[in-house]
Amino acid sequence: MIIIGVLLFVAACVQGSIGFGLGMLAAPIIALIRPDLLPGLILLLAFGFSIATWVRERGAVEWPVVGWSLVGRVPGSMLGAWAVVALPLVGLKIVLAVAVIVGTVSSIIGWRPGHGRRNSVAAGAVGGFLGTTTAIGGPPLALIMRSMPVERVRGTLSVCFVVGSAMSIGLLVSAGALGWEHIRVALIFAPVAIAGFLLSGLVNRYLDTKAVYRGSVAVSLVGAVAVILQAVGVV
Incomplete structure (x- = not known):
């Protein structure tokens, strides 16, 4: 629980940045130690943070x-x-790990597909699937918005996450894959994650967001590779 708390603190800071x-x-990392908490824990926390980010970046949203x-x-x-289900x-676990690897590699190689209508729909579909199965729905949308200023990316993603997370949470509750245990654990970790989000204001002011990324x-x-190795029984 301590490891997860520290991890969520850092991850919330990155999310806000x-x-x-x-x-x-x-x-x-959570998939390695408490896979039963996924994707519910991350979706619940992401929903709250997305509302906070939307409020902070409400003037920088690409509505189309x-x-x-x-x-x-x-x-x-x-x-x-x-x-x-x-x-x-x-x-x-393998879907989660592959999603992380594909998303990060696509970003590293500098692919900029653009954010036109077709790409936005496609990124939304992929993000919806990955967000619901693994709670990692951001990379497809972030990829098509690489040419935008970082504050506009934050604002646009926050709105997408608010609606998208609510949709995913509702579907998982209906399917019986998200219950009171996820809510209880999310409430336990909420103060730690909120502290990380608040720290992101200082990160945005003093640190290079590219370095943070x-x-x-x-x-x-590293975490994705470890998940695959664990899933196939190597570790």
Whole structure:
């Protein structure tokens, strides 16, 4: 529990700094030690943080991206809810790890697909599926918005996450994959995560957000590889 608390503190700080990262950074490590908490714990915390980020960045939202991404989010989230119920735990771990690896590698190589209508719908669908199954729905949307200023990325992602997380939470509750235990644990960790989010204001002011992103990517990749090794029985 201490390890998860420290991890969520750091991940919440990254989320507040670059607009996403709570799931990408925390989910692989949590999958190694308490996979039963996923994706519910991250989704519940992300929902709260997304509201806070939206309030802070309310003047920097790319509304066309929000609208078209939510068109894709509906079927993607429904498919994700089915996968959580149908796939075994090992399968979900591998989906989580592959999502982290593909998302980070696509970002590292500098791919900039743009945020037009088609790409926004596609990113919303992929983000909906991954957000519901693994709580890592940010990278597809962040990828198509790479050309935007970081504050506009934070603002746009926050709105997408508020609606998308609420949708995923509702579907998982209906499917019986998110219950009171997830809510209880989310409430326990909420103060730690809030402290990390508040610290992100100082990070945005004094640290290079690109350096923060590169560091989070490195940790995420290590965690994703460890999840795959554990899933196949190597560790």
